[in-house]
Every structure is written in C-alpha cells, then in structure tokens.
Amino acid sequence: MKISNQKKEASLIRQCKKKDKVAQYQLYRLYVKAMFNIAVRMTGNKETAEDVLQEAFIKAFAEIDKLKDEKAFSGWLKRIVINRSIDAMRKEKYTRLNIETFSEQHEEIAEDIDEATDPELVHQLIKKLPDGARQVLVMHALEGYKHVEIGIQLGISESTAKTQFFRAKQLLKKMIKNAADENEIGRISEGEKMEA
Numbered sequence: 001m002k003i004s005n006q007k008k009e010a011s012l013i014r015q016c017k018k019k020d021k022v023a024q025y026q027l028y029r030l031y032v033k034a035m036f037n038i039a040v041r042m043t044g045n046k047e048t049a050e051d052v053l054q055e056a057f058i059k060a061f062a063e064i065d066k067l068k069d070e071k072a073f074s075g076w077l078k079r080i081v082i083n084r085s086i087d088a089m090r091k092e093k094y095t096r097l098n099i100e101t102f103s104e105q106h107e108e109i110a111e112d113i114d115e116a117t118d119p120e121l122v123h124q125l126i127k128k129l130p131d132g133a134r135q136v137l138v139m140h141a142l143e144g145y146k147h148v149e150i151g152i153q154l155g156i157s158e159s160t161a162k163t164q165f166f167r168a169k170q171l172l173k174k175m176i177k178n179a180a181d182e183n184e185i186g187r188i189s190e191g192e193k194m195e196a
Helices: 002-017 021-041 046-062 068-093 104-109 119-128 133-142 146-153 158-195
Strands: none
Touching: 002 021, 002 068, 021 046, 021 068, 021 119, 021 133, 046 068, 046 158, 068 104, 068 133, 068 146, 119 158, 133 146, 146 158
8 A cells, every 4th residue: 555655656746747736736735734744843833834835845846856766755845844944934033042052961861751741742842942942853853853964954063953952852851841740730729629
C-alpha cells in the first residue's frame, strides 16, 4: 500500500512539473496539514503560518522543476516551509532571545520531558516560548536539524543554537511543571468543593 502511495505521489509531482493545476491541488492536500503544523510551531502564530504556507507552496510549485528526485519532495518542501517561517519572523522583526553563553557540557544536564505529559499541552507551551528558543527547539527536536544547520538558517553561531536549545528545553520543562502544579491545585480545589 505504501509503494502505491509513493507511485501516486511521484506521478503527481511529474504532473506538477507540467503545471497541472489538479495535480498541484492534490499534492497540496497531501502535505498541507503537516506543513501547516511545522509553520505554526516555527512562527507561533496561526495567521503568520497560513501566510508562510501559501508562500511555501507557491515557491514549491514554481520551482518544482529543480527537484530531481520525487522521493525527496517531502524534505524539500519542509525546508521551504522552515525557510519561509524564518523569513516571516525576520520580516515581522521578532526579537531573538538573548541568552548568556553556557558551555557545551551543560546541554547534557537537561532531562527529557516526562513521556506521560500530555502532547497537546507540550504543543501549546512550545508556542509560548520566546521566538528564538521556539525556533531552535522545533528545528532540532522536532524536525531533526543539526545545530550547525540551525545556525546557518537563523544566522547565529552553532554554539548559540546549542545554548538556545538548552535554554528552550529548560523553559519548557519549567512551564510543564508549572502547568502540572496548577492542575494539581485545581484538582485539590475541586475535591474540597465536592466534599463540602
């Protein structure tokens, strides 16, 4: 079944190279949700993400002839979305998070987020991170970019990317703990009301 989908996608890409509007729409439908989620995580704003998505697909369809391997379409489109997200952040003059420099060994201190934590809560809290921290966290932890690649994309040094990633994880963990504490207090309050 997966092979059938890959063949269908490859066929759609070939048709898109011929400027077939129906094929463009079908390919758009295949990828719009995943790419929108990336844009939202990168920008932290649904309206900006919608603009990014529109620009990304326009660019992708305009330059699809440059794509040599149809199997690489997903990664190629993801890079366009991420680059457009970064451009949008720069245009809107978002301020980057300035963080004091940590040594590389401190990055290993952070523990992973508890797997029992609600993924929807984590997604909502990621959106609340400062822009620079959010971008680096999304690019590294969710999209798999290396720190050197993030540095190049964002115009920062590799060590700054590592520092921002470390800081983003720390901020996220603190936000998750605060949310869990608030939830626990809410449960206690509800329990007291029920007993009364």
